[in-house]
Amino acid sequence: MKENIPEKGASVQKDMETYAIIPYISGGIVDSTMLRKIADVADKYDVKIMKLTSEARISLHGIKEEDLDDVWEDLGMTPGGHIGKCVRPAKSCIGDMCCKKGYQDSVGMGKRINEFYCGVSTPRKLKIAVSGCPNSCGESAVRDIGLIGTGKGWKLLVGGNCGIKPRIGKLLAKNLSDDEVIALIGKILDYYNAQGIEKRVGAFIEKIGFEKFSQDVLG
Numbered sequence: 001m002k003e004n005i006p007e008k009g010a011s012v013q014k015d016m017e018t019y020a021i022i023p024y025i026s027g028g029i030v031d032s033t034m035l036r037k038i039a040d041v042a043d044k045y046d047v048k049i050m051k052l053t054s055e056a057r058i059s060l061h062g063i064k065e066e067d068l069d070d071v072w073e074d075l076g077m078t079p080g081g082h083i084g085k086c087v088r089p090a091k092s093c094i095g096d097m098c099c100k101k102g103y104q105d106s107v108g109m110g111k112r113i114n115e116f117y118c119g120v121s122t123p124r125k126l127k128i129a130v131s132g133c134p135n136s137c138g139e140s141a142v143r144d145i146g147l148i149g150t151g152k153g154w155k156l157l158v159g160g161n162c163g164i165k166p167r168i169g170k171l172l173a174k175n176l177s178d179d180e181v182i183a184l185i186g187k188i189l190d191y192y193n194a195q196g197i198e199k200r201v202g203a204f205i206e207k208i209g210f211e212k213f214s215q216d217v218l219g
């Protein structure tokens, strides 16, 4: 029976024979060249199913194990799809790049978060979402770390998720600049990793206590 191959970003599928990979698409922004390349790879390796994921990526399903290395090479990407216990690629709404309601550059913020933290090991998977305004199209309140743009900067929520036990994230800080967001996420990750408690961020905070978590992380 086959198993996941994390170093190749490959998840074994229901048939227990073939694999799925998810090419890295930072900020959910694609161009025609990237789409053509993904489509060409799908044709070449007989990928039967391509799926737009909830994190604004494109998963390719039904890849043979012996083709995995060639698929990544043809995509021009380093193998690995950020699966398992790590920081996943941030999900962003379109934000002030195009949306008239946007206060902040959610795509740019998501890309910057990815540059710093995507793939960093964590006790459990950690999802981040970035929304350019309080309408929260990025679903920031139900991610382990959620950002919401306002006229005064960013609000940062922690502990949300929409998993087995859904949780709404709690407000940790507001009026943050871009640099302050990056720094605070770094502190959260350091603290989360240092405790060694293998729970999603929301359950981890519940165990620690939100007051203690806030004091420890915010100093």
Ligand code: SF4
Pocket: 093, 094, 095, 096, 099, 100, 101, 102, 103, 106, 131, 132, 133, 134, 135, 136, 137, 138
């Ligand atoms: S969250 Fe706000 S900025 Fe982002 S797409 Fe929705 S309305 Fe636009």
